[in-house]
Amino acid sequence: MAEKRGVTIRELAEAAGVSIGTVSRALKGQPGLSEQTRAQVLGVAQRMGYDVGKLRTGKPRRMLFLYNRSIGSLATNPFYSYVLHGAETACREAGVPLSMMSVLGGEDIAVQVRRHEAEALLGAGYFDPEAMEAIRRCELPLVLVDHFYPGVRCVNDDNQLGAWLATRHLLEGGAKRVAAIFGPLAHHSVSLRAKGFRRALYEAGRLFDPDYEVTLDPSLEYRDAGRDAMRRLLELPEPPDAVFAYNDSTAIFAMEVCHEHGLRVPQDIRFIGYDDIEEAAHSKPPLSTVKMDKEALGHVAARALIEGDTAPNDASLPVELVVRESSRAPEPQQEAAAPRKGRRQPAAAER
Template sequence: MTKPVRIRDIAEACGVSLGAVSRALKGQPGLREETRLRIISVAEQQGYDFSRLRSDKLKRVLFLLHRQHNISRALPFYSQLLLGIENLCREQGIALSFLSIGPGDAVSEQVMLHQPDALICAGFFEPELLALLAQMKLPLVLVDLWAPGLPCVNPDNTQGGYLATRHLIDQGRTRIAFLASTLAHYSIRQREKGYRQALYEARLLMPPEYEAIAPPLLDTERSLSEAIDELLNLPEPPDAIFAYNDAAAMVVLRVCAQRGLRVPQDIAVVGFDDIESAAWSLPPLTTIAVDKQLLGREALKLLLDEKQEGNYLLPVKLVVRAS
C-alpha cells in the first residue's frame, strides 16, 4: 500500500519549513508567489491528497465577483444571491467576505488577504482567471457560471429563455428579437439556446439581425441603447424583444418611450431575473423569476458537500406583467 504524502515530505523536497508548506497548501499569506506555486507544484507531483485540507470545518468563505460587472447594474441580482449565502453562513457559523477581481489583479495575493477556506465565484469569469483561482487548491464552487470540471449551481437558463420566447409567441408576436450584452457569458448563451428552441418548435425563422449583441463599449447602457436602436431602425423592426436580463429590458423600455412606441401595444418586452425594480418599471416588466437567495444557499450547500461535484439547475418561472 502506497504511503500518503506528508507535509514533511513536501517541505524536504522544496527545502522550506513545514509552516511554509502549510501556508501554501491552505492559501494563506506570508509567502512569495513563486514559492507558493513551487510548493503546490511539488505537492501535485508527489501525489498529495488535497482533499485532506477539507478535514476541518469551513470557517471563512470568500465571495468573488468579476470587476467587469457594472456594480450598480449587477447588485440588484448579486446582492440577493449574496444574502442567501450570508444567511446560511450565519446558520453554519461561517464568516463571509467579498472581493471584486479582474485578470489584471494580483489574484492570489488579493484572495489570501481574506485567508479563506473556500471560494464562491459568481457570474462571468474568464477561463484564465478561473485557472488562477483553481491553482490555489481551495474548495471552489461556481454560481451563475459553468466551467469544465468545476461544481456549479445555475438557474435553468435554457428553460427560462424558452418560457420567455414561448410567452411572446403565444401573444401572437412573430418578429421576436433577442438582445444581449455579450455571448461570452454561459448564462446568456443558455438563454439564447432556449430562445432558439422555442422559435424552432413554433416553426418561426428570425433574420440574423434579430439577434442583437451590444457593441463592446465601457458603458454597458450606452452599448445596449445602440443595439436597440439598430433593431428598431430595421426596415421591418421586431414586434417583441426578449432581453437577456431585466436591466437590459428596462433600457429597452426607456428607448421605446423616447421613440413614442407603446409597450406592449406596439412592441412587447420580456426580461430575465425578476429583480425588484422590474415590478415597478413603467410599464411593469414581464420577466423570468429566479430565486436568487435560494441560488446562493444552494451554492454554499454544494461547497459544504464533501463530494462537491455536478451542475445543479434550479427551476425558474414566468412572471407576466403589463409589458
C-alpha cells in the same frame, strides 16, 4: 528539502493522476471514492511528504465571495446582490464569516485571496479562462454560481428552459418579429439563454434572422449598451414587435428607448426580461420576466462549501414565467386601432 518547500495539492494530484477534487476528498475521508483510489492518493501523499494538516476537516473558517468587476458593479447588476445575500444567509446560519472581493483582469488574484485568509471560494458570474486558472491555483474549495467550468462544482438556474418559456410566450401572444438582446455569449448563462430563444423560434416554425439578435456593445457603459442595442433594432427596415432581453435591467433600458420614440408598450412592442429583480415589478409598464430563486443560488453554493460537497457537478435550479403588462397581447380592437409599427416616431408626438 522537498518537505520544507511544501508539496501543493496540484502537484499531488498530478503525481497521483487524479483531479484536485479527488485528492481533497481522499485526504478529508469524504465519500464518493473507491477504496483503491483513496489508498492510491494517500500513498502518493505519504511518499511526497504532503502535510495533510494543511487540508483541514470540517467547515471552512472563512469564505470569500468573488465577483467579476468587468460585468459591472453590484449596484448596476443587482442580480448578484441577491446571490450574495443568499450566500451570506447560509454562512450566518453556519457561523462562517463571509467577505467579498471584486476581481479585475490583470490583478494577482492569488495574492488578494491570501490577504482575506479564505479557506473556501464562491465565484459569482463569468470569469475568463485566465482568471479561472488563477482562482484554481489558490487550491481552495471552489463553487461557481451563474457560470460553468469543467471540473468545478457549479450552481445555475435552468437558463435554456427560461429563455424558451419567455420566447414561446411572446410567439403565442401573436408576435411576428421577435428580437433578442444578449450580453456576451461567452458567458455560460447568456449562451444557454440564446439557445433557448432560438429553440423556441425553431419549434414555432420561424426562420432565425440574425438581424433580430443583437449583443450589448462591451465598449459602452451598461445602461448605454442596453439603450444602444434597442436603437439598433428600431433602425431595422422592419423593427421587432416583441423583444426578449437576457436580463431585466436591459429590458428596462430598452423600454425607455421605445417610449422616447413614441412606441407604446405593449400595444406597439412587447417585452420580457429575465431574473425578476425588484425593479421589474415597478417599471412602466411592469415587466414580464423569468423568475428564479436568486438567493437560493448563493445559499446552495455556500452550503456546498460549508459541507465540503465540492465534487464537480452542475446543479440546475427551477425557473418560472411571470407575466405582467409589458408582454400582454393587445385586445383585438386595440390592435386594429394601434398605429402601424415599423418607423420611429418623435417622442413629442405623444406628449
